[in-house]
Amino acid sequence: MSSSRSVRKLEVVSPVPADIDIANSVEPFHISEIAKDLNLSPNHYDLYGKYKAKVLLSVLDELESSDNGYYVVVGGITPTPLGEGKSTTTVGLCQALGAYLDRKVLTCLRQPSQGPTFGIKGGAAGGGYSQVIPMDEFNLHLTGDIHAITAANNLLAAAIDTRIFHESTQSDKALFNRLCPPNKEGKRKFSDIMFRRLKKLGITKTQPEDLTPEEVKKFARLEIDPNSITWRRVMDVNDRFLRKITVGQGPEEKGMVRETGFDISVASEIMAVLALTTSLADMRERLGKMVIGNSKAGEPITADDLGVGGALTVLMKDAINPTLMQTLEGTPVLVHAGPFANIAHGNSSIVADKIALKLVGPQGFVVTEAGFGADIGTEKFMNIKCRYSDLRPQCAVIVATIRALKMHGGGLEVVAGKPLDHAYLNENVPLVEAGCVNLARHIINTKAYGVNVVVAVNKFSTDTEAEMNAVMNAAMAAGAFNAVICTHHAHGGKGAVDLGVAVQRACTSGNQHLKYLYPLDISIKEKIEAIAKSYGASGVEYTEQAEKQIEMYTKQGFSGLPICMAKTQYSFSHNAADKGAPSGFILPIRDVRASIGAGFIYPLVGTMSTMPGLPTRPCFYEIDLDTATGKVIGLS
Amino acid sequence: MSSSRSVRKLEVVSPVPADIDIANSVEPFHISEIAKDLNLSPNHYDLYGKYKAKVLLSVLDELESSDNGYYVVVGGITPTPLGEGKSTTTVGLCQALGAYLDRKVLTCLRQPSQGPTFGIKGGAAGGGYSQVIPMDEFNLHLTGDIHAITAANNLLAAAIDTRIFHESTQSDKALFNRLCPPNKEGKRKFSDIMFRRLKKLGITKTQPEDLTPEEVKKFARLEIDPNSITWRRVMDVNDRFLRKITVGQGPEEKGMVRETGFDISVASEIMAVLALTTSLADMRERLGKMVIGNSKAGEPITADDLGVGGALTVLMKDAINPTLMQTLEGTPVLVHAGPFANIAHGNSSIVADKIALKLVGPQGFVVTEAGFGADIGTEKFMNIKCRYSDLRPQCAVIVATIRALKMHGGGLEVVAGKPLDHAYLNENVPLVEAGCVNLARHIINTKAYGVNVVVAVNKFSTDTEAEMNAVMNAAMAAGAFNAVICTHHAHGGKGAVDLGVAVQRACTSGNQHLKYLYPLDISIKEKIEAIAKSYGASGVEYTEQAEKQIEMYTKQGFSGLPICMAKTQYSFSHNAADKGAPSGFILPIRDVRASIGAGFIYPLVGTMSTMPGLPTRPCFYEIDLDTATGKVIGLS
Secondary structure (H helix, E strand, O other), X not given: OOOOOOOOOOOOOOOOOOHHHHHHHOOOOOHHHHHHHOOOOHHHEEEEOOOOEEEOOHHHHHOOOOOOOEEEEEEEOOOOOOOOOHHHHHHHHHHHHHHHOOOOEEEEEOOOOOHHHHOOOXXXXXXXXXXXXXXXXXXXXXXXXXXXXXHHXXXXXXXXXXXXXXXXXXXXXXXXXXXXXXXXOOOEOOOOOHHHHHHHOOOOOOOHHHOOHHHHHHHHOOOEOHHHOOOOEEEOOOOHHHOOEEEOOOHHHOOOOEEEOEEEHHHOHHHHHHHHOOOHHHHHHHHHOOEEEEEOOOOEEEOOOOOOHHHHHHHOOOOOOOEEEEEOOOOEEEEOOOOOOOOOOOEOOHXXXXXXXXXXXXXXXXXXXXXXXXXXXXXXXXXXXXHHHOOOOOEEEEEEOHHHHHHHOOOOOOOOXXXXXXXXXXXXXXXXHHHHHHHHHHHHHHHOOOOEEEEEEEOOOOOOHHHHHHHHHHHHHOOOOEEEEEOHHHHHHHHHHHHHHHHHHHHHOOOOOOOOOOOOOOOHHHHHHHHHHHHOOOEEEEOHHHHHHHHHHHHOOOOOOOEOOEOOOOOOOOOOOOOOOOOOOEEEEOEEEEEOOOOEEEEEXXXXXXXXXXXXXXXXXXXXXXXXXXXXXXXX | OOOOOOOOOOOOOOOOOXXXXXXXXXXXXXXXXXXXXXXXXXXXXXXXXXXXXXXXXXXXXXXXXXXXXXXXXXXXXXXXXXXXXXXXXXXXXXXXXXXXXXXXXXXXXXXXXXXHHHOOOOOOOEEOOEEEEOHHHHHOOOOOHHHHHHHHHHHHHHHHHHHHHHHXXXXXXXXXXXXXXXXXXOOEOOOOOHHHHXXXXXXXXXXXXXXXXXXXXXXXXXXXXXXXXXXXXXXXXXXXXXXXXXXXXXXXXXXOOEEEOEEEHHHOHHHXXXXXXXXXXXXXXXXXXXXEEEEOOOOEEEOOOXXXXXXXXHHOOOOOOOEEEEEOOOOEEEEOOOOOOOOOOOEOOHHHHHHHHHHXXXXXXXXXXXXXXXXXXXXXXXXXXXXXXXXXXXXXXXEXXXXXXXXXXXXXXXXXXXXXXXXXXXXXXXXXXXXXXXXXXXXXXXXXXXXXXXXXXXXXXXXOHHHHHHHHHHHHHOOOOEEEEEOHHHHHHHHHHHHHHHHHHHHHOOOOOOOOOOXXXXXXXXXXXXXXXXXXXXXXXXXXXXXXXXXXXXXXXXXXXXXXXXXXXXXXXXXXXXXXXXXXXXXXXXXXXXXXXXXXXXXXXXXXXXXXXXXOOOHHHHOEEEOOOOXXXXXX
16 A cells, blocks of 8 residues: 555644634645545546545446455444534544555545534534535535435425326326327327336336226326325425425415425435435436325325436436545545434445445545444444445444543533533543443444444543543443544544554454344334334334334335434433433334335434524624635634 | 637538437537637636536636627517527527637526426527537536525525514523624624624624613614515425415424415526626625515615625625536537526626626627517616626627517417417418517617617528518618528528628627616616616506505615516517507506615516426426436436
């Protein structure tokens, strides 16, 4: 392995400046330099300005016979309001591997939603000296993938309401004749996509005029039950007033009003499809089989039934190519997809990971982040993402901080605007030790997948040696392969060299064999119960609605899908206040939904908000453009 | 002038194949080749894939001292359902100038809305052998400008409802304290954008703690009157069910429901701002001063009052750079902005035209298209766009077809799905002659701006020599500089060489001096009446609502803006059925609205639909991706 040409060593300053100031202090390499380091030729990628490029899926075909690199997933302990620095650690680890340990490395990150950038949250490009740059391009439009998702999602939504409307105003024959208009020669024809519906209906005829009146009716009338529609519109803006709306109130819509709502774009099933697909052909099929609701007879109605699966694929054809960017130290990053981590599986895309594994090659490293704590993110990484990708990780990192462990050990609640309790700022070994039950359960659960677990303690300046030793001891006792302290926020890759070495050893030690938590061919309930057990639950209870939905999905033939639990990220249990490692609780399943195109059933444990709001003083008050330089200011 | 390197001569086939087949039969040049022909160095543009590049606004600064080329605007006769081929003629003329007449040339086109591509309309890249390629990229996401507009428009919409909500639940003091939170040192500060509101309120204090309770209230409470809100949400999808909706029905919104609706994205005022702005700094100001409604006291409330003008500019910072593409014959095209042609001014952007005029240089040609007929598109080009750009056209082209003139002469209505009346397919000179009153009035009106008028007769195979002679005679009699027949649809640039020669002569004949139709410093009503007169109206009548709005805008200090009439494009009058050149009618003004940031008042003559719908069988039934080749199929 030769040293990467584009590596840049940082000169760090203490105290650590603001993220945007660090990001702006570095002139990024032209992205074609980063691409060249990965042996990508210009026909392998499309430039999007100077610092972003879309790597084309065709790279996968060309490198089909190459071997994969090592595959590392980064998860965390149960999150707290104090923040654990999972993205920052993911970036820091890669900066260490690439810029200090001379390994080929690729970081695979999720694309953040643009909405929250203007609300409370700010950006998501890492922090301190471990960031993806340019951070404004990372946090804003990027290469338009989320915009493509919004467009596709909403085209499908428009198709649903319009179809119901047109069905309600036309006879079977008029409807059929409009769906199959005569061509210039006066002959009616089915368009290609219509053969998908004909096949589903068991009609093998190929000419419209051959259909019986009964078949005409079956083909032309989807008879969508408005109350069964689960497909909502989306927007990549924090717009709480769209959570629940009534549409169709215009006079032309003739009273066909309906209550529905908007989610934020990253909650769209199309985002989950993008993250789980493996090829253009696979994406076409997944988009076409997305279920938007049921017919009045209880049959699932798909995007292809509405004739729109092809158009959705056209809208998404560039979005399937991951975006290449770089870290502060010039190591390469693939940014791609960013599905919700509760109603979806919260992992970046399979195609990005696949491309990355080929590009780094054997002895190289791909580090990918899973959303939320390991109970959610890593679990879904293993049981959903790896199941569809057929990829096998060698190592899982679990990120922890002393502060967060103190909270799991019984530390006081953190209230925004109030000073931190002194326990978080001063040594308190017993509190840390008590909190390690949370870390330990994540280690045990993760190790059960057959991977080596490395614990990364993301150090804050107030952490003491005794506290850190307590964590390392607890981690090793729980079966971790290794546990190391890192300071990449303050020092960049140099601060994560020990972590990089530990991850290398964990990957090369052999003996890893991915074991799923559950097989697919058991019942939906048995799968839910297997996951609940990993949370520490002693049982599961279902509402009547959940029972009904499970029965429906089973009847519709969807019971073979993996399960994607929509549970709070703040606890192993359904109760966000249960810190540490709760056990013996009964996990309540309120409802059960499905993303059939993406390919999972998602039980709702509690209520998930899928559209954030803006606070009284949103971040946007600080954001502006320096019109003299064209630089973004005030982005955090 | 040396011959352009990237010029490609077409081999044409008869009969003319489908647009998509012609577009796919040509391998486009890499866009860097097209850029090189324009003497653009790689630091002047950002690539977006292989066939699109954003030309950076900084080019304008660098070329400040260069002279402009000739400036040609393409308008049309009053449109009919038969189509006149204005875009096709614009492209064909440029192919002639660039590929056959050896002139430097740049075509400036509007970006089409993506929504209608999946509805009825299909694409908008020209047609036959006069097209912009790749046509799928032109018609779909392009470089994301419309997506940026959607995001910015909807961020502002979310800010409005959320602000009303937060004001309704908080005391003056709590609201103020939240708006000016303490920094790390515990000190409250105004953010930069807040000084814009303070200035508007006449408050010169710079420290939050210095404000009196009265000033705190004035500053923190926008007191937006929900009934006055004119800002709507947008989406680039034909979604008729969003035309009228009720928002805020979620339990968290505590009953703060409101009736509103979505427009298609290109109807956003932000699109009009993009089209009329001249620099980043100018765009920042225009976005900030967009008025979203009034306070309860009747004061206009702006995006900057909401603190969001800077964030909108950040979202739009890349959208301000026009997108470079190419025609079938390899001549360069700038695609930029696509505002509605009724509620907005329907012209492509000022910055694209400015960059283009510098890039072609003296003796070069910039051809830009104006929406709808010359009564609307060319009128707004002159009185709104040229007023803001300070650019002066030398020549205006008016596109006509024999068929459309026959309809203006009294030909039967055209009904979709029924065969054309034989009058349209066979020689009928009297009908053509009768229809020429429409052409003549457009010529007279356009000539009054002080430009030379060239009439382009876009020839169909059924047109006869006698019919064409009738048009040419009528055109010359009405004062046209020249009138020529063109066949660019069938022959590409070769078919528009005569037109190219005529346009060259018109531009170089001297003697042009732009005269506006009205000065800005007369009353809103006087301006409306000047325009109405050019339509042939003998007077104007205003509803009570229109009177009220005119009074309000005058009182608010906006009466100095130019006027943008929102009138049907299908007639000089307000009645779409009035073909030819109606006169003596009273033009009814139903309502008057304003786009203060874009910079115009728009009187509504009738009702304008700002959200199209989908038909029973939308175009999307034919659209799919060939997943083996990655090519789009079925796009028309």
